[in-house]
Amino acid sequence: NLRFNKVVICTDADVDGYQIRTLVLTMLYRLTPTLINKGYVYIAESPLYEINTKNKTYFAYTEPEKTDILRRIDGEKYTIQRSKGLGENDPEMMWLTTMSPESRRLIKVLPTDAERTAEVFDLLLGDNLQGRKDHIAEHGAEYLDDLDVS
Structure with missing residues (x-):
């Protein structure tokens, strides 16, 4: 049912x-x-982290994902915060x-x-x-x- x-x-x-x-x-x-x-x-x-750049918001669900995102946006300014x-x-x-x-x-x-x-x-x-x-x-x-x- x-x-x-x-x-x-x-x-x-x-x-x-x-x-x-x-x-x-x-x-x-x-x-x-x-x-x-x-x-x-x-x-x-x-998600564990919210990563914001000027043009896009990324969500990382694991520590390796966070590392990968930060590597991909290398050179861009970003803010990162632990998700609430x-x-x-x-x-x-x-x-x-x-x-x-x-x-x-x-x-x-x-x-x-x-x-x-x-x-x-x-x-x-x-x-x-x-x-x-x-x-x-x-x-x-x-x-x-x-x-x-x-």
């Missing part, structure tokens, strides 16, 4: 947004796995970067993605204390550069 052909998860491109995305994916995987198995669930990518949260964008910016079917970027969620997300979510937030400790001891150092403890 699905009335639409896509369920799109749209969160900020920061750690809080990723956590919310993980929670929503886990909820969908647990409560409505058919949506994922039939290929209806997508993640809308939101989606709730702070004006409607035109939301349409351009996230909502318009012509310019948005969607990532299709595959059943294996959702299954792995649910497994990690259970491990990190579930009742298996020893499993969580073992995972952190084994893999914690891999995430030290991502910590935000300012």
Whole structure:
């Protein structure tokens, strides 16, 4: 009885947004796995950076994209700013970067993605204390550069 052909998860491109995305994916995987198995669930990518030159605005969704754009506009004056949260964008910016079917970027969620997300979510937030400790001891150092403890 699905009335639409896509369920799109749209969160900020920061750690809080990723956590919310993980929670929503886990909820969908647990409560409505058919949506994922039939290929209806997508993640809308939101840009990390807005790069403005005199004549054009560029959006970079990853650090390598930002580097590539800056290389391509070499010699031009530009301003660069970290994108605001989606709730702070004006409607035109939301349409351009996230909502318009012509310019948005969607990532299709595959059943294996959702299954792995649910497994990690259970491990990190579930009742298996020893499993969580073992995972952190084994893999914690891999995430030290991502910590935000300012």
